[in-house]
Amino acid sequence: MRVFAISDLHVDYADNAKWVAGLSTSQYLDDILVVAGDVSYSLQQLEWALKTIAARFKKVLFVPGNHDLWVVNDDRATRSCLIAGWIIVLVDGRAIWRRPTLRRILKDSMM
Secondary structure (H helix, E strand, O other): OOEEEEOOOOOOOHHHHHHHHOOOOOOOOOOEEEEOOOOOOOHHHHHHHHHHHHOOOOEEEEOOOOOOOOOOOOOHHHHHHHHHHHHHHHHHOOOEEOOOOHHHHHHHHOO
8 A cells, every 4th residue: 555645636727637537547546645635626626536536546535725615705704614514525425534544544444
């Protein structure tokens, strides 16, 4: 098992989305990936990216970044909280951890 970390995927850009889509579907199946934020400002693209990545790794640990919570309107605080809630719902339905602990990582990796 290997542990990889990445951030600033910004799949809103076509070249970056193409890179994510091109990740091997077999090479990382025993590995863990830490996605340290800034995947997309679009919930739809964030969902696509996390779903795509989760299918290629044994475990994915996700920490939202400022671009994942980015809001462009007058009520930024409220909207950012709503988006954070949607992200929690989105990742809880997948093989993605949003609050990993070392004990949980080690226990699950031994299975």
